[in-house]
Amino acid sequence: METIFVEEELPVADLQKLGLFRDGKILLEPDAVQALLSGRRTELIGLSNLQADGFVIERLDAKLSLDRSPDGIVVVKAHPIxxxxxxxxxxxxxxxxxxxxxxxxxxxxxxxxxxxxxxxxxxxxxxxxxxxxxxxxxxVKAPEKVNGEKLTDKQKEDFRNGDLVTLSDGTRFQHRASVSKGILSDRKALVLSVLLDGGISYLLITGIRNLIGANTPQKEAYTKGYKEALEDMQRHQRSTGELQAQQLADENHKRGYSRGSSR
Structure with a gap:
């Protein structure tokens, strides 16, 4: 997935001060890291024993985001309640x-x-x-398809602008920068198809929050389009895995490797 930041830019010193980097590891869930790299905010994270201006804060619940200064330096910003x-x-x-x-x-x-x-x-x-x-x-990277339905240029523009997008089956969704998954919907899960490097990448997003001001509970994800898109994603993953395995075998063959080789 294309992102605004790359993982190598994550400011380790800032994360250490927040107690989120230890022994060479980032102590954040993958969803939180993806949200940061995508320029969004994480969900609320419990931070402990923070030191600031000579004071010690035993616990602070805050969302995190990344910001790039005019000179290119990336910093972590904390957003308390x-x-x-x-x-x-x-x-x-x-x-x-x-x-x-x-x-x-x-x-x-x-x-x-x-x-x-x-x-x-x-x-x-x-x-x-x-x-x-x-x-x-x-x-904002707009998806090419949602639940297998190709988005029009107008729908992509609406998505980037945070406007509501409606599919032919009535499924509604919109981009949201203040939530970690970056999307709201009247469905609990969506399958997104995103164009990356000339190829299609599938993203299954679950646990999606409901739309702003929604008066009805979220619907289940299992529309016809969702099921077909999920099957397409699974076929794509299988074929990609088989292709990668074949490419590895071909490369090993070129180098003279084979099963049972003692090299």
Whole structure:
């Protein structure tokens, strides 16, 4: 899966200060690492014995994200749970209210500094930390297919902008930067087909959160399209595994290796 950051850029020193790197290992779940590398926030993580400004914080629940400074340095940012909604410099009071109080999913804004280098940002509200989260739509990788149904260019654009996308069978979903999986849906699971390096990669995403402001419980995942896409993914995995095994065998043959060889 293409990401905004690469694993080698993870700031080990920052993770060590948070107690999340020890003995050469990152003490985060794979989903959390993937969220960080993709430019999203993790789920809430319990941090212990933090030292800051001469104080020791025994426990702090916070989400984590990565940020890249203008000079290219990547740092870990912690997002604790605030008592009140934190202001955002690009939102007026009305915009902040409709996001935090009225349940609007997101707002698109054009801003930037210096003048002439403005860009479009999507701003959403994270009710867990009470912060506003912004992202660049062009940095979001839209899937080619969802549950086997090919998305139109308009649907891909809507997804990158955080707008609701609806499939022909009624399945609804949208991109969400403030959740670790990066997607919300009225279905509990989806199969995404993503174009990577000229080929298709399948992603089975389970445990998806419901849509913002949903008035009905999530539906089960097992639509016809989901089942067929899951079968396609399994066939792809089998064929890819067989191909990799054959490539390895061919390479070993070229090098003079064979089963039982003592080399």
């Amino acid at each position: 605030y008592k009140d909604a934190q202001p955002h410099p690009q939102l007026n009071e009305h915009e902040a209210a409709v996001l935090s109080e009225k349940g609007l999913a997101s707002i698109r804004k054009v801003y930037g500094n210096p003048p002439g280098k403005s860009a479009t940002y999507v701003i959403e509200y994270d009710p867990e930390t009470k912060e506003f989260v912004s992202y660049r739509p062009e940095q």
